[in-house]
Amino acid sequence: MLFRDEFWFLSNMFPCPIQYNGHMFSCVEAAFQAQKCLERVNDFEKLNGYAAKRLGRTVKLANDWDTNKIGVMYAILKVKFANPDLAKKLLATCPQEIVEENNWGDTYWGVSHGIGENNLGKLLMKVRSEISSNDLKCISIALTGHRPSALSSIYGYDYNNAAWQALGIAFEKVAKSIYKKYGAVTLYDGMALGVDQAMALKFLSIKEEVQGKLIASVPCRNQDLKWLDSSKKLYNEILSAADERILVTGGPYTPRCMQVRNEYMVDHADAVIAIWNGNQHGGTFNAVSYARQKHMPVVRINPDTLEIRTIKD
Numbered sequence: 001m002l003f004r005d006e007f008w009f010l011s012n013m014f015p016c017p018i019q020y021n022g023h024m025f026s027c028v029e030a031a032f033q034a035q036k037c038l039e040r041v042n043d044f045e046k047l048n049g050y051a052a053k054r055l056g057r058t059v060k061l062a063n064d065w066d067t068n069k070i071g072v073m074y075a076i077l078k079v080k081f082a083n084p085d086l087a088k089k090l091l092a093t094c095p096q097e098i099v100e101e102n103n104w105g106d107t108y109w110g111v112s113h114g115i116g117e118n119n120l121g122k123l124l125m126k127v128r129s130e131i132s133s134n135d136l137k138c139i140s141i142a143l144t145g146h147r148p149s150a151l152s153s154i155y156g157y158d159y160n161n162a163a164w165q166a167l168g169i170a171f172e173k174v175a176k177s178i179y180k181k182y183g184a185v186t187l188y189d190g191m192a193l194g195v196d197q198a199m200a201l202k203f204l205s206i207k208e209e210v211q212g213k214l215i216a217s218v219p220c221r222n223q224d225l226k227w228l229d230s231s232k233k234l235y236n237e238i239l240s241a242a243d244e245r246i247l248v249t250g251g252p253y254t255p256r257c258m259q260v261r262n263e264y265m266v267d268h269a270d271a272v273i274a275i276w277n278g279n280q281h282g283g284t285f286n287a288v289s290y291a292r293q294k295h296m297p298v299v300r301i302n303p304d305t306l307e308i309r310t311i312k313d
Helices: 005-010 028-034 038-044 049-056 065-080 084-091 119-130 162-182 195-205 229-241 257-267 283-293
Strands: 018-020 023-025 138-145 184-189 213-218 244-247 271-275 298-301 308-311
Touching (some): 018 028, 023 028, 038 049, 162 271, 184 195, 213 257
Parallel strands (some): 138 184
């Protein structure tokens, strides 16, 4: 089994935030290498796995490293696969034997040319055996909603005003209800002005209560190019706070990139929250229509009345 393509997520080099012993690392490899010499742990925090591995070859090893390294790797892998999305992928490898095949001669952690102890593969299978179905309860939600120009004048661009706060309470009620029924909530947010930004802020404020993960789904480069400085500042603050940032199209703005972004979010979600006033045109309507074509559950919050209801086919 080569840890690439569909199995790339098994690699210790796979990018995923690892918080271990009070430090944040970019992947399992960086966290693992840092434990070789705790006096230099800070040097590993901003390195990718490959750079961390190179640095790890140069440090003075802790006296008990050879004795403890299996336990250290196991503990860090437990952190990695506490992520529900990665846990689901790991569990999906059952009943396959996980063998870390390589062609660079690593016969301790893997198997090279048919020879090796496969200690990494064994640890991954151990972690896999410990994952319970309860650990995997999670749901992904795509958020769609209007910009301020399409909403009632009571909204505007001040997300602290009474209208936005009331809408945030309605959104919080829906998010917590979803969490109670389905488990940890991952929110795909399109990062536009208005609903996207306001509800991203609300979601971040309740993130721990819903075991939340915010995925900023950016439609194009320079999304905020023509915005006011205050809106740009908030945009960048939300991006920094997001758990993941995805540039959906990779290019500059085009008339279609927003719909491409909406379809991307819906395609990666299990359900949609639509803060929608019922207008039969525009991006929010198009996102709701696309979700309904896919027979996806849509929870609508009417921004004019704050009524919450599920839209059915």
